[in-house]
Amino acid sequence: MTTHAATAQPSYLVDTGKRKGLLAWLTTTDHKRIGVLYLYSMISFFLIAMGVGFVMRLVQLTTFQKLITAQTYNALFTLHGVIMIFLFVIPGLPAVFGNFFLPILIGAKDVAFPRLNLASWYFFMAGAILAVLSLFTGGGAPDTGWSFYAPFSLKTGTNVSLAVFAAFVLGFSSMLTGINFITTIHRLRAPGMKWFRMPLMCWALYSTSWIQLLATPIVAITLVLVILERFFGIGIFDPAKGGDPLLYQHLFWIYSHPAVYIMILPAMGAITEIIPTFAKRTIFGYKAIAFSSMAIAGVGSLVWAHHMFTSGMSNLATLLFSLLTMIVAVPSAIKVFNWVSTLYKGSIDFQPPLLFALTFIFLFAIGGLTGVMQGALAINVHIHDTYFIVGHFHYVMFGGTGMGFFAALLYWFPKMFGKMYSKKAIYVSWFPIFIGFNMLYFGMLILGMMGMPRRYYVHLPQFHTMHVVATVGSWFLVLGLLTYFGTLLYALFKGPKAEDNPWGGVTLEWTLPSPPIQENFETIPTITHGPYHFEQESK
Amino acid sequence: MSEHVHRDDFGARLGMWLFLVTEIVLFGGLFIGYSYMRYKYPMEFHHGGAELNATLGIINTVVLLTSSLTVVLAIVAIQRAEKKRAMAFLGTTLALGVTFLIIKSFEWAAKFHHGLYPNAPHLGTLPPGEQVFFGLYFTMTGLHGLHVIAGLSVLSVMLWWVATDRVRPDRYVHLENSGLYWHLVDVIWIFLLPLFYLAA
Numbered sequence: 001m002t003t004h005a006a007t008a009q010p011s012y013l014v015d016t017g018k019r020k021g022l023l024a025w026l027t028t029t030d031h032k033r034i035g036v037l038y039l040y041s042m043i044s045f046f047l048i049a050m051g052v053g054f055v056m057r058l059v060q061l062t063t064f065q066k067l068i069t070a071q072t073y074n075a076l077f078t079l080h081g082v083i084m085i086f087l088f089v090i091p092g093l094p095a096v097f098g099n100f101f102l103p104i105l106i107g108a109k110d111v112a113f114p115r116l117n118l119a120s121w122y123f124f125m126a127g128a129i130l131a132v133l134s135l136f137t138g139g140g141a142p143d144t145g146w147s148f149y150a151p152f153s154l155k156t157g158t159n160v161s162l163a164v165f166a167a168f169v170l171g172f173s174s175m176l177t178g179i180n181f182i183t184t185i186h187r188l189r190a191p192g193m194k195w196f197r198m199p200l201m202c203w204a205l206y207s208t209s210w211i212q213l214l215a216t217p218i219v220a221i222t223l224v225l226v227i228l229e230r231f232f233g234i235g236i237f238d239p240a241k242g243g244d245p246l247l248y249q250h251l252f253w254i255y256s257h258p259a260v261y262i263m264i265l266p267a268m269g270a271i272t273e274i275i276p277t278f279a280k281r282t283i284f285g286y287k288a289i290a291f292s293s294m295a296i297a298g299v300g301s302l303v304w305a306h307h308m309f310t311s312g313m314s315n316l317a318t319l320l321f322s323l324l325t326m327i328v329a330v331p332s333a334i335k336v337f338n339w340v341s342t343l344y345k346g347s348i349d350f351q352p353p354l355l356f357a358l359t360f361i362f363l364f365a366i367g368g369l370t371g372v373m374q375g376a377l378a379i380n381v382h383i384h385d386t387y388f389i390v391g392h393f394h395y396v397m398f399g400g401t402g403m404g405f406f407a408a409l410l411y412w413f414p415k416m417f418g419k420m421y422s423k424k425a426i427y428v429s430w431f432p433i434f435i436g437f438n439m440l441y442f443g444m445l446i447l448g449m450m451g452m453p454r455r456y457y458v459h460l461p462q463f464h465t466m467h468v469v470a471t472v473g474s475w476f477l478v479l480g481l482l483t484y485f486g487t488l489l490y491a492l493f494k495g496p497k498a499e500d501n502p503w504g505g506v507t508l509e510w511t512l513p514s515p516p517i518q519e520n521f522e523t524i525p526t527i528t529h530g531p532y533h534f535e536q537e538s539k
Numbered sequence: 540m541s542e543h544v545h546r547d548d549f550g551a552r553l554g555m556w557l558f559l560v561t562e563i564v565l566f567g568g569l570f571i572g573y574s575y576m577r578y579k580y581p582m583e584f585h586h587g588g589a590e591l592n593a594t595l596g597i598i599n600t601v602v603l604l605t606s607s608l609t610v611v612l613a614i615v616a617i618q619r620a621e622k623k624r625a626m627a628f629l630g631t632t633l634a635l636g637v638t639f640l641i642i643k644s645f646e647w648a649a650k651f652h653h654g655l656y657p658n659a660p661h662l663g664t665l666p667p668g669e670q671v672f673f674g675l676y677f678t679m680t681g682l683h684g685l686h687v688i689a690g691l692s693v694l695s696v697m698l699w700w701v702a703t704d705r706v707r708p709d710r711y712v713h714l715e716n717s718g719l720y721w722h723l724v725d726v727i728w729i730f731l732l733p734l735f736y737l738a739a
Contacts, residue, residue, distance in 0.1 A: 187550040221568035234674030242667025
């Protein structure tokens with residue numbers, strides 16, 4: 001690959017308009033700048049929620065402690081869940097890397113609706129601010145857990161209404177981004193960029209956008225109903241008035257289970273970009289990966305009630321949802337096999353993004369397999385509402401989406417900011433992350449099998465040893481994460497200039513200068529072949 | 540910064556249709572709740588429906604359907620470069636939308652007068668199924684009413700844009716999209732009418 005010829009046009013990081021500095025950023029309609037705005041806000045939220053998680057682990061160091069009250073502990077896990085889920089994991093990859101790279105990957109100058117895109121970020125920030133306000137106003141921080149289950153969420157005196165409204169606003173942001181991406185992919189592909197020539201990240205974002213579009217309104221209306229119930233007592237979830245709390249659970253999970261795929265699909269997409277670049281060969285099974293994304297989106301929308309096996313449903317319903325849950329594992333496994341097959345006989349160039357991508361595959365495999373275990377009805381009854389669940393979804397959301405996010409950030413950081421980070425420091429950060437992660441969350445899996453219920457702020461003596469192991473793991477994990485972010489932050493200011501194509505990638509973003517110019521492409525490229533076309537292979 | 544001029548009417552309509560999908564799913568959640576509750580309480584929903592004024596409901600349906608027609612006529616007029624006529628049709632649409640809201644407010648007022656609103660002492664004495672019926676009635680017609688207000692606001696902007704030539708014969712996709720939204724408001728009402736007013 002040749003380096004890009006010096007270009008006359010300034011990079012997107014340079015202000016050329018009337019407005020300068022912060023104001024120029026806050027009024028930008030450039031998809032790249034909006035992606036960076038999301039990146040900074042999300043990493044801030046992530047660090048806050050990480051701190052909250054850290055405190056929760058400290059609380060579990062003693063069997064009976066007086067560090068904080070039970071009510072505070074309830075508020076902490078609600079806060080941790082709400083921030084991580086609604087402000088980091090759900091919007092994470094689409095809003096940051098989707099915004100920044102989707103138009104570039106399909107050869108476009110921007111998304112279809114740039115102003116709507118900026119509006120989405122403002123909705124996101126408004127939702128975040130409302131969520132923070134809900135902690136300090138009204139009856140105090142919500143104590144319901146991030147799922148806001150009725151009837152408790154209807155009766156508790158804490159400020160659930162505002163927190164729920166915050167989630168509603170965040171849903172708006174998510175929906176509008178989905179509309180924007182679908183329209184962008186349909187309308188703005190460069191000449192010759194056929195559907196099956198798109199990089200697989202675009203397929204992942206496309207399926208994600210459809211889930212955002214079709215599932216988010218359900219949770220929006222459900223949250224509105226919670227607010228109406230709290231203020232006016234409309235009775236739809238209140239058994240005393242003929243309503244049914246189980247209906248809340250159904251409506252909530254009709255969104256919130258597909259939301260799990262909103263979280264994981266774009267991470268899978270990023271991994272699918274990273275693996276061919278470092279294996280230096282085309283992806284194995286392009287169409288299988290593209291269609292498995294759509295299959296996950298489709299089947300994943302029909303499995304929601306596996307969260308409710310112990311809530312009192314008919315046997316037939318539990319059986320069907322159990323079966324569908326098993327089926328959704330198939331397209332996920334197809335992806336894993338394709339990644340591994342791509343690496344097989346590739347000329348592997350081992351670099352930090354690949355290390356994190358492989359970590360993703362390892363941790364996601366554990367998360368996925370423990371998920372299948374929970375899909376089995378008999379096991380589910382035993383482990384429901386235990387630490388096993390907590391361990392499982394951290395393997396999927398953190399080990400999956402989180403590691404996917406970190407891998408994607410390492411992969412695209414040089415392109416986004418034109419700076420290179422210290423690879424050594426990243427390798428150093430990886431060890432505590434990996435060891436700490438597994439101590440913490442595998443410890444939780446074991447605790448759950450032993451019978452430790454989730455959300456308890458004290459524990460019985462027999463659980464103590466594993467709790468200590470998990471807490472020590474959380475120290476390693478936090479240490480590693482701080483090293484990771486510290487390395488990138490240092491690189492942002494002091495890092496050496498990155499090359500245009502540091503990894504030898506062949507998708508469109510690597511044909512641009514680092515950082516890209518404002519309009520991405522001086523001339524829109526014409527595409528003549530598939531996305532992972534490596535020269536040495538075609539020889 | 541240099542904003543490139545990019546215009547894609549097809550893309551704009553596609554985006555609008557996708558937005559309408561989200562609106563339908565939003566109401567879809569309520570329709571799921573409705574069907575489940577009606578399955579659970581068929582008799583109570585029958586009695587609840589009998590309390591509603593079907594005549595007013597049907598009049599409102601006619602009002603709203605007519606307003607959908609006038610929006611289409613406004614778009615046709617713009618396509619034919621008949622600006623005054625387009626403005627007249629949009630004005631008619633706005634008037635009909637306001638009429639709908641006025642009739643609706645009379646209905647709601649009557650329900651309040653009879654103590655048939657959530658948390659009312661009288662409603663509390665009725666069987667649970669009827670309480671849910673009126674909870675759903677106020678939620679669904681209320682949310683629909685908000686959509687009517689939103690639609691009217693958008694159409695008012697359109698009237699202004701037609702007057703100031705921001706919507707013109709070679710550039711009317713905004714008006715088309717607003718019309719699509721107004722039709723959606725109409726379609727949802729067409730489902731609400733039989734589910735509540737004709738439930739008896």
